[in-house]
Structure formats: structure tokens, C-alpha cells
Amino acid sequence: xxxxxxxxxxxxxxxxxxxxxxxxxxxxxxxxxxxxxxxxxxxxxxxxxxxxxxxxxxxxxxxxxxxxxxxxxxxxxxxxxxxxxxxxxxxxxxxxxxxxxxxxxxxxxxxxxxxxxxxxxxxxxxxxxxxxxxxxxxxxxxxx
Amino acid sequence: xxxxxxxxxxxxxxxxxxxxxxxxxxxxxxxxxxxxxxxxxxxxxxxxxxxxxxxxxxxxxxxxxxxxxxxxxxxxxxxxxxxxxxxxxxxxxxxxxxxxxxxxxxxxxxxxxxxxxxxxxxxxxxxxxxxxxxxxxxxxxxxxxxxxxxxxxxxxxxxxxxxxxxxxxxxxxxxxxxxxxxxxxxxxxxxxxxxxxxxxxxxxxxxxxxxxxxxxxxxxxxxxxxxxxxxxxxxxxxxxxxxxxxxxxxxxxxxxxxxxxxxxxxxxxxxxxxxxxxxxxxxxxxxxxxxxxxxxxxxxxxxxxxxxxxxxxxxxxxxxxxxxxxxxxxxxxxxxxxxxxxxxxxxxxxxxxxxxxxxxxxxxxxxxxxxxxxxxxxxxxxxxxxxxxxxxxxxxxxxxxxxxxxxxxxxxxxxxxxxxx
Numbered sequence: 001x002x003x004x005x006x007x008x009x010x011x012x013x014x015x016x017x018x019x020x021x022x023x024x025x026x027x028x029x030x031x032x033x034x035x036x037x038x039x040x041x042x043x044x045x046x047x048x049x050x051x052x053x054x055x056x057x058x059x060x061x062x063x064x065x066x067x068x069x070x071x072x073x074x075x076x077x078x079x080x081x082x083x084x085x086x087x088x089x090x091x092x093x094x095x096x097x098x099x100x101x102x103x104x105x106x107x108x109x110x111x112x113x114x115x116x117x118x119x120x121x122x123x124x125x126x127x128x129x130x131x132x133x134x135x136x137x138x139x140x141x142x143x144x
Numbered sequence: 145x146x147x148x149x150x151x152x153x154x155x156x157x158x159x160x161x162x163x164x165x166x167x168x169x170x171x172x173x174x175x176x177x178x179x180x181x182x183x184x185x186x187x188x189x190x191x192x193x194x195x196x197x198x199x200x201x202x203x204x205x206x207x208x209x210x211x212x213x214x215x216x217x218x219x220x221x222x223x224x225x226x227x228x229x230x231x232x233x234x235x236x237x238x239x240x241x242x243x244x245x246x247x248x249x250x251x252x253x254x255x256x257x258x259x260x261x262x263x264x265x266x267x268x269x270x271x272x273x274x275x276x277x278x279x280x281x282x283x284x285x286x287x288x289x290x291x292x293x294x295x296x297x298x299x300x301x302x303x304x305x306x307x308x309x310x311x312x313x314x315x316x317x318x319x320x321x322x323x324x325x326x327x328x329x330x331x332x333x334x335x336x337x338x339x340x341x342x343x344x345x346x347x348x349x350x351x352x353x354x355x356x357x358x359x360x361x362x363x364x365x366x367x368x369x370x371x372x373x374x375x376x377x378x379x380x381x382x383x384x385x386x387x388x389x390x391x392x393x394x395x396x397x398x399x400x401x402x403x404x405x406x407x408x409x410x411x412x413x414x415x416x417x418x419x420x421x422x423x424x425x426x427x428x429x430x431x432x433x434x435x436x437x438x439x440x441x442x443x444x445x446x447x448x449x450x451x452x453x454x455x456x457x458x459x460x461x462x463x464x465x466x467x468x469x470x471x472x473x474x475x476x477x478x479x480x481x482x483x484x485x486x487x488x489x490x491x492x493x494x495x496x497x498x499x500x501x502x503x504x505x506x507x508x509x510x511x512x513x514x515x516x517x518x519x520x521x522x523x524x525x526x527x528x529x530x531x532x533x534x535x536x537x538x539x540x541x542x543x544x545x546x547x548x549x550x551x552x553x554x555x556x557x558x559x560x561x562x563x564x565x
Contacts, residue, residue, distance in 0.1 A: 039501070132497065
């Protein structure tokens with residue numbers, strides 16, 4: 001995690017963040033869908049916990065964290081937990097605090113040992129009262 | 145400014161879509177009049193007649209300075225029938241250039257009768273399209289439609305026939321040195337000569353937003369137009385969404401409104417939002433808008449893509465802006481102070497936000513917008529603009545700069561501009 005200083009422009013594709021995310025939410029436990037239509041928007045990654053039937057939405061963004069926050073906040077209407085996943089260079093304490101204050105979780109993606117990208121949870125999502133049960137029901141339908 | 149008795153407040157002229165007819169029939173008391181393009185389909189023209197409201201028939205002559213391909217059907221590549229019909233109605237030079245090139249200033253020669261004849265046909269087309277409609281005046285506003293009065297008015301005089309004002313041909317201009325500016329003025333002036341006796345003429349001043357940044361341009365435009373015997377003015381600042389406009393441009397707009405209305409003549413803004421309502425205290429008589437959207441327009445962005453039925457948007461009263469329904473739901477669920485208690489909201493979802501998405505159907509968002517607008521107009525009438533500006537300050541204080549989900553920058557800018565006034 002970095003602090004303060006503006007991060008340099010990254011040339012990492014959002015799609016590239018998907019593989020480490022999959023390792024964080026393993027297939028044995030989570031069913032995964034990408035680009036899931038949601039009330040006129042698209043959820044980058046939607047996961048269904050096979051055990052609890054709870055939905056997890058993830059907004060992938062390399063660097064535009066404000067935009068990510070705005071988009072992810074809407075997914076709180078349909079998913080039980082919502083994360084913003086950012087490239088580590090664009091994660092800071094202040095940004096994590098801002099996203100947490102809206103109930104969003106934050107996932108940091110960085111290069112780990114043997115140049116393998118890894119994802120880890122920097123902040124867990126908070127429980128909110130924003131869920132619309134109809135939307136959650138519709139989103140579960142994506143996994144049928 | 146606190147309007148006196150009988151003052152209807154800022155007049156709202158709606159730009160209806162065909163899907164709004166049922167709602168507007170039922171919501172007679174929630175709007176003052178209509179703004180329709182003269183290209184409107186005949187069934188919509190009939191609807192305009194049916195409403196018994198004052199209206200303006202926008203000649204939309206700006207279409208003819210666009211690139212010809214913008215007027216073509218994207219699939220067939222043929223000029224759209226609606227534009228062909230309009231060109232035929234207007235005659236030369238509109239008809240001559242259609243599909244070949246954009247109009248130029250030279251198409252309206254200063255000598256001879258061609259320009260006069262063109263102006264005459266543009267005015268006549270506005271009347272003939274709506275033949276049979278009573279001319280219900282906006283000045284004074286036809287008192288049958290005093291929306292916020294407690295009692296039915298008694299002084300309604302039988303009006304003549306036709307639109308509330310006739311609009312001379314108009315085209316966008318970038319500044320007072322732009323040849324289109326001089327042409328606009330000349331054509332509008334000719335309209336005063338060729339109109340029939342008693343027909344009110346109000347030119348449309350279709351200026352770029354950037355031109356408002358120059359104080360000299362603003363005062364010159366106001367002086368030039370005010371120096372001529374027009375009955376009122378329509379102001380269309382191209383591509384100026386009020387919630388994203390800079391203070392500099394909004395200040396320019398305010399000064400232009402003040403300048404044009406300095407001698408008491410009416411000024412209406414085409415495509416306006418809440419900032420336009422607040423300009424009431426600066427001399428703006430009214431504005432036009434769609435139902436929940438269409439509070440700004442870029443004439444250069446016309447066709448061939450786009451079009452189609454716009455997605456309904458929910459007007460968030462305290463923020464004075466429309467949002468996509470799902471974005472609005474997110475905000476309203478979290479912030480009680482942004483919620484709405486209008487009749488429509490009560491009936492459709494009440495306190496059950498799981499039903500909020502139903503606002504997207506059956507014209508609910510549009511009806512809610514009319515109630516929200518009435519509440520805004522009442523607030524201006526009852527408390528005055530100063531109280532409304534205090535309300536904006538309160539919302540800014542509540543959400544501040546640190547909440548990227550609730551955008552209040554525009555409220556701060558509007559207040560700053562109008563407080564300086």
C-alpha cells in the first residue's frame with residue numbers, strides 16, 4: 001500500500017486483474033460470472049458463494065478509484081458484499097478509508113513471489129442495509 | 145425576490161414526447177405550456193391543440209446549418225422525411241440546400257426580397273402547423289393557468305389564434321463578430337416587418353456557451369436585441385448542462401438574462417433546469433425542459449445516431465438533478481434527506497425501496513418530476529430565491545466535498561453565482 005503521492009499511469013489491463021482474483025475466490029467455493037448486466041450497468045465480476053448463496057460483486061479498476069467507488073456503490077443494491085479491486089500502486093490508506101466509509105471492501109492486487117500476481121483483502125466490506133432483495137434474486141438467476 | 149399576488153412564478157414549458165400524452169392530460173395544473181418543434185408529428189400537433197395551453201412552435205432552422213449527413217436516415221442514407229417536409233414548408237433557401245450542403249450566411253442576401261420571403265414562410269409555417277389553436281399568451285401568462293393560485297381566475301380574455309410567439313429563423317453563433325450573429329439579428333428584424341398585425345415576435349438567441357465567458361459579448365448581445373422592438377426573447381445557450389457549467393458561464397448567462405429583461409420584456413430560456421428557475425429573480429420569465437431530462441441541448445450533436453426513447457430518470461429534488469433510477473435508489477436508500485414524499489413516490493414505492501425500480505415504468509418518473517418541479521416553484525414563490533439559495537447551502541453542508549456519491553458542486557456554484565448577484 002502506498003501513501004499520499006499520486007500514482008503513475010499504469011498500463012495494466014483490467015482483465016489481467018481477474019486471474020489473481022480467482023485465486024482469492026476459489027472455484028470450489030465460488031461460482032463466477034463476468035460482465036453481468038445489472039440495472040443498465042455491468043458488474044465486472046459476480047461471485048456466488050455455493051455454501052451460503054450470498055453474492056459478492058467486484059469492481060475491477062486499475063487506477064480510477066473514484067469511478068470504481070461510484071460504480072461499486074450501486075452494486076450494493078444487488079450483492080451482499082461488494083469490493084473494489086485496485087492495482088496496488090493506486091491503493092492508499094486515505095482511499096481505503098473513503099471506500100470503507102461507504103461499506104465497500106478493498107482488494108489490492110500486486111506482484112508476488114515468482115512474479116505471480118496475487119490479490120488480498122485490504123478492507124472487508126461492511127454490512128449495509130442497501131440490499132434490494134429483488135435485485136439479489138435476479139442476480140442469483142445468472143448462476144442457474 | 146418575492147413575487148406578488150397573481151404572479152405565476154417561473155413558467156415551465158414542457159417539451160413533450162409522444163409517450164407523455166396521457167400524463168400531461170392528467171397533469172394539466174403542473175405545467176404552464178408547451179415547447180414543440182415545428183417538425184412535430186401531426187398527432188402531437190393535435191395533442192398540443194387539445195391541451196389548451198400556450199405553446200411555441202420552434203422552427204428549428206438551426207438544423208439547416210448542420211452537415212447534410214446529419215439529416216439523413218443512417219440506414220437508407222436518404223434525407224429524413226421530417227426534414228424534407230420542413231424544408232418544403234420553409235421554401236428557399238432551405239429547400240435548395242437540403243441534402244447538398246449546409247446553409248451559409250450568403251444564402252440570405254441583404255438586397256432583394258429573398259430573405260424577407262424566407263422569414264415570412266418560416267413564420268407562416270409555425271401558424272399553419274397549428275391552425276385552429278387559440279393563441280394563449282405567455283405575456284401576461286394566460287390566467288386560466290395560474291398554477292399556484294387558490295382561486296379560479298376571472299379575467300381571461302379571448303385570445304387570437306396561433307402560437308404564443310412567432311420565432312424568426314435562427315442559427316447558432318459564436319460571438320458578435322460571427323457573421324451568423326448579424327444574420328440572426330437581420331432576420332429577426334425582418335420578422336417584425338413581415339408579421340401580421342398583432343402577432344408577437346420573439347427571436348431565439350442561440351449562442352455558444354463559450355461566448356458567455358466574455359462580458360463584452362454578453363452586454364453587446366443584450367443591447368443589440370433590446371434595441372429592437374421584439375416582444376420577448378428566447379435564449380438557447382448551446383450545450384450548457386447547468387449542473388456541469390462553470391461559474392463564469394453561468395454568470396454570463398445571468399448577465400444576459402438581466403440585460404435582455406432590463407426594460408421588462410419577457411425572456412425565456414430554452415432547455416433549462418433548476419438554475420434557470422432561480423434566474424427568475426434576475427428577470428427570466430420561464431424556461432423549457434423535458435420531463436425529468438432535456439434540461440440542455442447541443443444543436444451540433446443532432447442525428448444520425450442517438451434518438452429513440454430516452455431511459456426514464458429520477459429527479460432527486462434536494463440535488464436538483466436527474467439520475468439513472470438505480471443510482472437514485474442507491475442514494476435515497478442511504479440518505480433519508482434525499483427522499484421524496486410526492487404523491488407518485490408514495491403510491492409507487494412508499495417506504496418499500498425494494499419497489500423503487502417500478503418508478504421506471506408507466507410514466508412514474510415523469511409524473512414525480514412534475515410534482516418535484518411544482519414544489520420547487522412553490523418554494524420560489526413562497527420563500528423567495530434567497531431562501532432557496534440557503535437551501536442549496538444546507539445541502540452542500542450536509543454532503544460536502546468528501547462524498548463522491550452525492551455531487552453537490554453545482555449547488556455550490558449556483559449559489560455562488562446568484563449570491564454575487
